[in-house]
Amino acid sequence: MAAHTTQQAATGLRSELDCLPVEGACAYYLNYLNNFQADLPLAVNFFNRMLGEAKIPTQSRAKKLLDHALLTAARLAPFDPAILNLAAQSGLSPDAARTLSVVTATNAEPAIQEALAKGSMRHQGEEIRRAATALLHKHPMYVLAADLLLSLDFFEGKRPGEVTRLFRCPTQLKPLWTKRLFNHLAGLGDAAAAALLWPEVEPLADDPFTLNRAAEMLRMQGDAEGARELYAKSLALDGLQRPVRLRLAELAAPFTPDRSLPGQKKVCIYLYSYNKAEVLAETLQSLARCDIADARVKLLLNGCTDDSQSVAARLAELLPHNHTEVIELPVNIGAPAARNWLISHEDTWASDYVAFLDDDVDLQPDWLAHFLTVAEADERIANVGCKVVFPGEFRLLQYLYRDVSIATDEVIRVSLPVPFMQYDIGLYDVVRPTRVVMGCQHMMRVSALRECPWFDIRYSPSQIDDTDHDLQFGLKGHRVGYCGTVTCVHKHGSGVSLRSEADFARQGNVAGNDLKFFYKFYTARRELAKLDSLSLNS
Numbered sequence: 001m002a003a004h005t006t007q008q009a010a011t012g013l014r015s016e017l018d019c020l021p022v023e024g025a026c027a028y029y030l031n032y033l034n035n036f037q038a039d040l041p042l043a044v045n046f047f048n049r050m051l052g053e054a055k056i057p058t059q060s061r062a063k064k065l066l067d068h069a070l071l072t073a074a075r076l077a078p079f080d081p082a083i084l085n086l087a088a089q090s091g092l093s094p095d096a097a098r099t100l101s102v103v104t105a106t107n108a109e110p111a112i113q114e115a116l117a118k119g120s121m122r123h124q125g126e127e128i129r130r131a132a133t134a135l136l137h138k139h140p141m142y143v144l145a146a147d148l149l150l151s152l153d154f155f156e157g158k159r160p161g162e163v164t165r166l167f168r169c170p171t172q173l174k175p176l177w178t179k180r181l182f183n184h185l186a187g188l189g190d191a192a193a194a195a196l197l198w199p200e201v202e203p204l205a206d207d208p209f210t211l212n213r214a215a216e217m218l219r220m221q222g223d224a225e226g227a228r229e230l231y232a233k234s235l236a237l238d239g240l241q242r243p244v245r246l247r248l249a250e251l252a253a254p255f256t257p258d259r260s261l262p263g264q265k266k267v268c269i270y271l272y273s274y275n276k277a278e279v280l281a282e283t284l285q286s287l288a289r290c291d292i293a294d295a296r297v298k299l300l301l302n303g304c305t306d307d308s309q310s311v312a313a314r315l316a317e318l319l320p321h322n323h324t325e326v327i328e329l330p331v332n333i334g335a336p337a338a339r340n341w342l343i344s345h346e347d348t349w350a351s352d353y354v355a356f357l358d359d360d361v362d363l364q365p366d367w368l369a370h371f372l373t374v375a376e377a378d379e380r381i382a383n384v385g386c387k388v389v390f391p392g393e394f395r396l397l398q399y400l401y402r403d404v405s406i407a408t409d410e411v412i413r414v415s416l417p418v419p420f421m422q423y424d425i426g427l428y429d430v431v432r433p434t435r436v437v438m439g440c441q442h443m444m445r446v447s448a449l450r451e452c453p454w455f456d457i458r459y460s461p462s463q464i465d466d467t468d469h470d471l472q473f474g475l476k477g478h479r480v481g482y483c484g485t486v487t488c489v490h491k492h493g494s495g496v497s498l499r500s501e502a503d504f505a506r507q508g509n510v511a512g513n514d515l516k517f518f519y520k521f522y523t524a525r526r527e528l529a530k531l532d533s534l535s536l537n538s
Contacts (some may be wrong), residue, residue, distance in 0.1 A: 004125040011413065015046040018052075019411050022062050024051050027534075028405055029065050034533045037212065037427060043072040047086075066093060068240065071128065075207045078176055080104050080145045091510035102170050108139040114407050115146060121155045128152060134161060140168040141469045147180075154184055155421060157394045159193065160334035179204050186213035187395040189425040191220035208234040212244060216425040224251055242537070246430040250486065255431050255485050262293035266351040267443075272300040272338035273359035277307040279491055280359045284311065286355065288318040290365045296347050297324045297357075303332035334460030343453060351446050358440035362391070362489035371443045374431055374481045382448030382478035383470055385437020386486035387428055395424040398490055401434035402467065403483040403536075409531035412518045414467055415533070424487065433536045434482045439466030448478050456520070464513040468520070474531045475524060 027122035029046050032038075046069045056062045067090070073080075073097060074087040083098040085092035107113060112135065119128045129152055135145040146167035153161050160181055169177045182201040196218045205211050215230035231248045235241060269292060273280045287297070299315055301308050312326045328500050333341070339356065348354055353375065355368070364370075364386075371384045389395035398417045405415040412435060452472040457466040470480050521528050 001204075003291050008412075009528045010352065013041050014048070016406055016411070016413055017045055017049040018253070019051075020406065022050075022053060022056075024406075024408075026061050026065055026275070027532075030240070031403070031405055031415065033240045034537065035403070036413060037209070037243055037423065038072045038076075039071060040076045041420045042333050043069040043076065045479055046081075047073065056287060065531065066496075068238075072232040077210055078180060079173075081107075082146075084372050086494055095301045098217045099173065100175065102172050106141050106143045106170065109135060110144055111529055113142075113144050113148075117127060117144075120154055120306075125152060125156065133166070137192070138164040140166060141170055142167075143173065145169065146177075149353050150180065150184060154187065157188065157392050157396060157423070159190060160184055160187065162208075173265035175204055181211055183210055184299075186210075186217045187425065188217075188423050189220070190391050190394070193216045195221065205230075206237075208238045208241060208244070212427060213425065215247075216427060219251065219426060227251055243430070245303070247427055248434055250430045255370075255373075257366060257373045257485070258376070259291070259366065259367040259369045259378065262295070262368045264355060265372055265376075266353060267292070267295040267353045267368065268345075268347050269295050269297045269355045269357060269370075270300070270339070270342040271300050271359055272303040272342065273297070273304065273308055273312075273358045274302050275306045275308065275330050276312050276492075277304075280308055281311045281314075282313060282426055282491075283357065283359050283361055283363075284318055286363045287360065290318075290363050290367060292322065292368050293399045295368070296351075298325045298327060298342055298345065298347070300327045300338050300342055301329065302334075302338050303329050310517060319526065332417060332461070334457065335462040336457045336459055336465040336527045337456035339465070340453075340457070341359075343449070343455075346446075348446065348449070353443050353445055355443040356439060356441070358490065360491040361440055362491070363441070364486050364488070367441070367488075368443075368488045370483050375443065377480065378433075378479065380479045381433070381445065381481040382452075382473040383437060383442055383444045384481040384483055385439075385442040386482070386488050387424065387484045388438045388440060388488045389424045391489050391491055395487075395489070397422050397424055397428070399438040399440075400428055400484070401432075401480075403434060403533040404471070404528050404531040407521075407525045409525070412521055412525055412528065414471075429484045430482075431484065432482050433479045434533065435480055435531045435536075436470040437480055437482055438488075438490075440490050442466070448473060448476075451476050451478075456519070460511045461509070463510050464517055468517065471521070471531065473526065475527055479536070503519070 017028060020028055035323055047066060050056060050062060050066045070086060070090055074082045074093045077083050081100060081103055084096045087096035088100060116128050116131055117367040132145045132149045146163050149163040150160055178197060179201050182194055182197040198402050205214060211230045211234040215227040219227035228248060228251050231244055234244055275323055290338050297319055299312050301312055315324045374384050377380050390398050399417040402414045402417050406413040455465045455469050473480060
């Protein structure tokens with residue numbers, strides 16, 4: 001058995017899977033697949049976790065999921081020597097041995113290649129690019145160097161770059177490389193460029209990942225029927241893909257917001273800000289372009305010392321048809337307390353709903369109609385949130401939704417908020433129940449808020465307070481709604497994700513709050529364990 005960790009175990013797939021027994025690890029894996037399309041870190045870490053077991057029965061759930069993980073890894077990393085070797089030995093991938101022989105034969109400088117593969121694309125991207133490019137100049141048929149450059153382009157949200165000019169793909173691997181290029185372009189959301197490769201790739205589309213990306217490529221080009229057909233083929237290959245099942249249902253019967261609701265419901269919209277005058281101005285301008293009917297808007301300046309006061313002074317001008325109010329505090333009291341200050345106003349309790357917006361977001365103009373439609377359709381929903389992305393030509397997913405992934409005597413964790421390195425191509429444009437949504441743009445039902453009114457100030461200055469609050473709703477029997485038909489562009493990620501701007505001090509705050517979170521919910525861990533995503537399937 002894998003060694004059990006304590007409550008101070010590091011977050012992340014590897015440490016969380018390692019702290020679970022076999023059946024617990026299987027449940028964790030299935031919970032992830034219930035939320036997201038599988039990704040390489042999930043597959044590799046689950047496979048490594050299962051390798052620690054002495055014997056896994058052939059017909060067991062663990063063996064079936066182990067095979068699923070290995071096949072997923074082989075499809076997502078088609079040139080990785082270690083994965084190819086395992087896939088060849090298992091018999092799950094008939095062409096793996098042939099591909100491995102070509103990859104091995106072209107591995108001209110393995111020591112340099114291995115060092116580059118271990119580098120951090122986030123922190124050493126420029127150095128990796130220079131070295132891998134130099135390898136391709138020297139060895140034009142170097143498969144692993146080309147694959148690394150293409151992976152770096154994808155990580156940085158770029159179309160295939162110089163690699164397409166330098167790489168002379170071995171003849172035996174040309175179909176696989178073309179498929180790799182297609183998945184790169186379609187995975188970014190560049191439908192026009194991907195479509196040029198599709199006639200060549202379509203006969204090779206025998207895996208769910210290529211089919212899913214191709215489905216959204218067709219959808220972007222206006223072929224909804226073609227998208228449904230490809231998604232149906234994908235589900236036939238892998239029935240564990242709940243996101244695909246939900247997306248297929250959405251394409252068959254698209255969600256339609258009731259645009260009359262903003263004018264029928266009493267809504268308060270609250271913002272708070274600390275020294276972000278420039279982006280605050282952009283956020284307020286974005287809000288002014290939204291259909292919020294006669295919603296009341298309050299802005300709290302959290303001890304600002306920059307030009308935020310002059311920006312806030314334009315609030316009434318930007319929203320001439322709404323009741324607006326600016327609240328200035330002499331010091332920064334942190335996010336949870338700022339939320340509580342705004343909630344405590346009497347306008348909250350006279351409203352049907354209260355929405356919170358961060359000060360660094362770009363808003364979809366009809367977001368309120370979408371949120372209200374989701375909330376009004378199910379009185380159990382206490383909070384509604386949306387899809388959150390990073391800015392850019394191709395928008396990397398930043399936050400979708402979360403639930404409880406582990407709640408044991410040793411470890412309490414919420415699931416990851418987003419799959420690894422997936423861009424916003426449309427797969428998560430669905431409405432579904434969940435347990436937690438991101439606090440940068442969400443809307444709470446006031447009747448539920450009366451039961452859980454306050455955000456916990458122990459998490460000051462920020463981080464985890466919104467997660468904590470949604471779980472409070474869950475423990476009271478409420479649900480949270482994810483409205484993926486709304487996209488929020490969050491300009492400055494404040495967490496510790498791939499593209500956030502977190503420094504070491506902020507990471508320390510997050511780590512400290514994780515510990516507070518564990519001890520706060522320890523006595524409720526049994527009830528908390530029931531708030532996974534699988535329990536919401538019915």
